Amino acid sequence: MTLNHQEIELIDSFEQIAVDIYPTAKDGSKAVAQEIAALIKERQGSNKPVVLGLATGSTPKYLYAELVRLHKEEGLSFKNVITFNLDEYYPLEADALQSYNRFMKEQLFNHIDIPAENCHVPDGTLPKEKVKEYAAEYERRIEAAGGIDLQILGIGTNGHIGFNEPGSTLTSHTRLVTLDNATRQANAFEFANMSQVPRLAITMGLSTIFKAKRIILLAWGTHKAKIVRRSVEGHSTDQVPASLLQQHPDCKFVIDEQAAEELTRFKEPWLTGDCEWTPKLRRKAVTNLALKLNKPILMLTDRDYNENGLNDLIVQYGSAYELNIEEFNGIRDTITGWPGGKPGAQLPSHPERSEPLHKRVLIFSPHPDDDIISMGGTFIRLHEQGHDVHVAYQTSGNIAVTDEFVLRFIDFAVGFEGMFDIDRSKSSQILEDAKAFLRVKKPSQKDTPEIRAIKGLIRRGEAKATCRYVGIPETNIHYQNLPFYETGTIEKKPMGEEDIQMTVDLLREVKPQQIFCAGDLADPHGTHKVCLDIIFAALERLKHEDFMKDCWVWLYKGAWQEWNIHEIEMAVPMSPDQVLQKRLGIFIHQSQKDVVPFQGTDLREFWERAEDRNANTANLYDQLGLQKYAAMEAFVRYHFM
Structure with missing residues (x-):
């Protein structure tokens, strides 16, 4: 949508901070990287240093990747760059998997020519009584370098910047802080369990951040949309620290279209001018x-x-x-009890085609439980209505199994062999070695390949049991175990050629007439997004093949979010009995019940999230004057041709 001058003025009346919106996080990151590169080159021309304030977490990863590319492919030098990072967990060893010291080395410093002495990240290993003195020295180093020229920020879902939680004042300096529980929950996916998430952190203060000559805050994804709106359009208040940036003389937000969804110009564009x-x-x-x-x-x-x-x-x-x-x-007309099409009925307004009568259906499930959690009622109904339903489990899901759950299975396996005097010395030794490792495993250690295999096997067994519960034959279950996922850590590799080719091969094997896949980009760990990108890449390669010309693709949302009511193109209603049937299917995934690692800020179990989400969709239809149902699963069609 092209904006004229009057529309821009109307937008400014809502937005109190400049906002640049890009189609994707990668596009926005590349634009910011170009700004940083231009600043570095400008200072190189006058033989002066440039001081950057840097952030950590998932938000700046694309930015750092682009800076590395500019260095390696376009010769951008960082020899005149001095950096100061915002924060670090406390206490935490510098080489821990979750350490921001380690993060910066792996994401940026180890891949560019910046002098090691120019890189400053807060030290999370100091004795507590020395932190105050160290924080004051950190401030002095920033001042001695000439102050921060450009500060990069992310934003938490509660509005924190750095680790300045709600209530932080504009006079705050670098210091030791207590982390808000919402922040700890949001970052819990980096640790084995919630108890291991540090309760403290060292962070630059708001006063330190505000001294930066220029500030750019990055925000990506729908889960950041509400806090972006509160920060940009709401009152400036210390209860939303990012909103205080309205008072900075040179600050802008760089966000993607998903993070912009709640801004007035996107949510209610008719209020900002002609549309x-x-x-x-x-x-x-x-x-x-x-x-x-x-x-x-x-x-x-x-x-x-x-x-x-x-x-x-x-x-x-x-x-x-x-x-x-x-x-x-x-x-x-979006409501249907026939997600595979209603047989014998020519209904032009029906979401799906009536023909062919019995379709080959392929459900892509990023994790081994997304199928039953996100579209369990539709999954069951497709099978009951005679369609040939296949399920592809894209990843092993092994990192989402707790160590305690593994120990429980190992104890069973060893006990089973002992009870029946089975001589399986090799497998017993593997299990004993795994058990011994878990007893002394440190939070900073990743699992051995054997333990990852055991965790993957646990989740594979649960997925198989779910298909058995629905009635799907084992021949229709496809375990892809896509390579991008198999790193043993939360950090995943980008999608690769092997991931795409495996998906292309599966599509050619099944030749589906209907595909369901996760369009839930609010997944805070990014697995759903990578899985979807792999599917889209495979569809692009296959779109001209004959079998794909008769294939429709439907996107479902996961445990994190639902489609907005105006976006829904197919809504499959469920009765109270069908809701219970779906719940029992979710219960099969015992490794994900009660205590779930990496569940984000939502403390509800996945079955509770699914039921609340499906009930809310049904309630929205009821509020609009449509039929009243117990629950509804919602889908949006993706057009790839």
Whole structure:
């Protein structure tokens, strides 16, 4: 959407900080990398150093990767660069897997020509009584270097910047802080369990950050959208530390389209100026208005539209009545109990085709439980309605199995062999070695290949049991174990040629007429995004093959989020009994029940998340005046041709 001057002024009336929005995180990161490169070259031209303030976490990874590329492929030198990092966990060894010292070396410092003495990351190994003195010295080093020229920031879901949690003041300096529980939960995926997440950290203060001559805050993904809006459009308050950046003279946010979803210019663009009323935007406006006023769609009036900035829409249609009828019917037609198409019925408005009567269906599941958690009711219904359903488990999911759960299985296996006097000395030795390792395993250690194999086997068994529960034959189960995932750590490799080729081969083998895959990009660990990119890359290669010309692709959301009501193109309702049937299917994944590693900030178990999410979708349809169901699973069609 092209913005004219008047629209920009209207946007400025909402947004109190400059915001640059890019299609993807990679696009935004490349733009920021170019700014950094230009600053470095400018200072090189005058033989002066440049001082960068750097952030850690998943947000700046693409930025650092692009800086490394600029160094290796375009000769960008970092010899005149001095860096100061925002923060570090405390206490934590510098070489721990979760250490920000280690992160910076692996992501950036080890791959460029920056002098080691120019790199400063807070020391998380100091005795506690020496931290205050060390923090003051950290401040002095920044001042001695000439101050920070450009500070890179990320943002937490509670608005923290660095580890300055809600309540931090603008006068705060580098110091030891207590981490908010929400922050610890968000970062728990980096550790074996919540108890190992440090409760303290050393962080630059807000005063230190605000002394930077220029600040760029990065934010990617839908899970950052709400806090971005609060920071950019809300009041400047220490309860949302990032919102205080409204007071900085040279600050901007660089975000992707997903992180921009809650900004007024995206959520309600009609309030920021003229807009093009596409069918999708029209549905968004009508459903938003109905939910905002707590009215069914058919009860909305001309006055409701006029008083909420939607007069142009009424002018286009002539009256609320005509508009309401059209949108009500469109949303009604997304509801179907036949996700594979209704046999013997030619319904032009039905989400799926009626023919062929029995389809070959391929469900891609990023982890071994996403199929039953995200679309369990649809999964079961597809099988019951006679479709040839296949499931592809894209990754082993091994890192999401606790050490305690492994020990439980090892004890069973060793005990089983002992009880029946089975001579399996080699396997017994492997199990004993694994058990011995887990007894002394440190938080900074990654699992041995044998333990990863055991954890993967546990999850494979649960996935197989789920398919057996649904009624899927073993011949229709495909364990891909995509290589990008098999690092033994949270940090995954980028998708590679082997990942894509394995998916291409599977698609050629199954020749599906209907595909379901996870479009949930809110997964905080990124596995869903990589899995989806691999599928899209495979579809791009195969799109001209005959079998793909009769294939439709549907995207489901995972345990983290649901589609917005105006986006849904197929909604599969569930009765109370079907909700219970799905719950029992999720319970099969015992390794993911009760205590789940890496579950993010949501403390609910996955079955609770799924039920609440599905019930909420059904309630939204009810609020809009449609049929009332116990729950609904929602899908959006992806067009790859």
